[in-house]
Amino acid sequence: MQEKTLQAIADSRDALTELTRELIRFPTVNPPGEAYTPCAEFIGERLKTSGFAIEYIRGEGTPGDNDTFPRTNVVARREGKRNGPCVHFNSHIDVVEAGDGWTVDPFDGVVRDGRIYGRGACDMKGGLAASIIAVETFLMHNSDYTGAIEISGTVDEESGGFGGVAHLASKGYFSKPRVDHVIIPEPLNKDRVCLGHRGVWWAEIETKGEIAHGSMPFLGDCAVRHMGALLHEFEQTLFPALDRKQTRMPVVPEGARRSTMNINSIHGGQTDDYTGLPSPNVPDRCKLTIDRRFLLEEAITDVKDEVIDILNGLKETRPNFDYEIRDIMEVMPLMTEKDTPVASAVASGIREIFDREPDYVISPGTYDQKHIARLGHLYDCVAYGPGILDLAHRPDEWIGIDDMVQSAQVMALALGQLLSEG
Numbered sequence: 001m002q003e004k005t006l007q008a009i010a011d012s013r014d015a016l017t018e019l020t021r022e023l024i025r026f027p028t029v030n031p032p033g034e035a036y037t038p039c040a041e042f043i044g045e046r047l048k049t050s051g052f053a054i055e056y057i058r059g060e061g062t063p064g065d066n067d068t069f070p071r072t073n074v075v076a077r078r079e080g081k082r083n084g085p086c087v088h089f090n091s092h093i094d095v096v097e098a099g100d101g102w103t104v105d106p107f108d109g110v111v112r113d114g115r116i117y118g119r120g121a122c123d124m125k126g127g128l129a130a131s132i133i134a135v136e137t138f139l140m141h142n143s144d145y146t147g148a149i150e151i152s153g154t155v156d157e158e159s160g161g162f163g164g165v166a167h168l169a170s171k172g173y174f175s176k177p178r179v180d181h182v183i184i185p186e187p188l189n190k191d192r193v194c195l196g197h198r199g200v201w202w203a204e205i206e207t208k209g210e211i212a213h214g215s216m217p218f219l220g221d222c223a224v225r226h227m228g229a230l231l232h233e234f235e236q237t238l239f240p241a242l243d244r245k246q247t248r249m250p251v252v253p254e255g256a257r258r259s260t261m262n263i264n265s266i267h268g269g270q271t272d273d274y275t276g277l278p279s280p281n282v283p284d285r286c287k288l289t290i291d292r293r294f295l296l297e298e299a300i301t302d303v304k305d306e307v308i309d310i311l312n313g314l315k316e317t318r319p320n321f322d323y324e325i326r327d328i329m330e331v332m333p334l335m336t337e338k339d340t341p342v343a344s345a346v347a348s349g350i351r352e353i354f355d356r357e358p359d360y361v362i363s364p365g366t367y368d369q370k371h372i373a374r375l376g377h378l379y380d381c382v383a384y385g386p387g388i389l390d391l392a393h394r395p396d397e398w399i400g401i402d403d404m405v406q407s408a409q410v411m412a413l414a415l416g417q418l419l420s421e422g
């Protein structure tokens, strides 16, 4: 039975290619969140013909949701002959803007030399198509299965997932007893299992000053210079300290196998948007956004204290230094253990198809798994899918057709194992 399924997936190469191209042709660009409804309905209509019950769930009231750009998610569920575990494949249908530098139409699904090109080809419509073909083929050869299978197409992953997986998770779509195992076909490579991601803390720091005429700055107090003092402290003490914090998490690429912090933005002084020149004022405030990525070995309170201690140190040593700090977002680091059912099932699929041990990796950035853990309290979840992460969001993004076929075979094997264990 297993041999037949694997062969049938190999024979579905053309169907898999066509499905990926059709998905790419929906320009589901986020922001603003275009074409979500027709794309979700396309997935729903297709799965209905394979016996799935289809639900469309709109992320009402979530960021960006309105009647012009509704946040339409699709969840498809097919019950087996007997009660048992539910395996869920979750893919985001949104893509980032195409940007410049393309040599092909980013929304046409051009096929060339065994690759499909297009925005979202690898991140992650190729993975979505592979999971659909894997499930459809599995059903043809295993109609007597136990348990349930779900496939979802969700929105807004690229902007935080609030109208997509977070919305569904808050309504119980990613919790037991409804769902037991989740595979997210993000492009982490066909022979790697992604167990989770580093943590995130975003914060806005504002330094305070006093406005005065730019010709007499000594009458005021420059908030940008106070911010400069903070950046100087970051360079002297914080960045070197972060570099030294190594982790046991197998983060890829290796440069991210430690703590990092990015300065996402800095704004100070009057805007020059109107006349091309700001007026001569001493800036009375300056704002900085930091993006700190942290490790399983770090507590979020310590991560915050490192920054707050520097700010308080400046308050003691630097005349008139005053600040405010505001949390924007925090996400805990996540690492599913290798011996959990879903990680083992995907790993054994990889062993069978590629005849090698899988690599276990951790993503440097977060994806929708965070909501499944945080809101759904479901921890048996991995990301596994075809495609090369480095190609995501870039011009001439592509996915290899052979990689999709092999990945679909791994997914079908993992699905069979997880359902039979029930």
Ligand SMILES: [Zn+2]
Binding pocket: 092, 123, 124, 157, 186, 187, 367
């Ligand atoms: Zn993605």
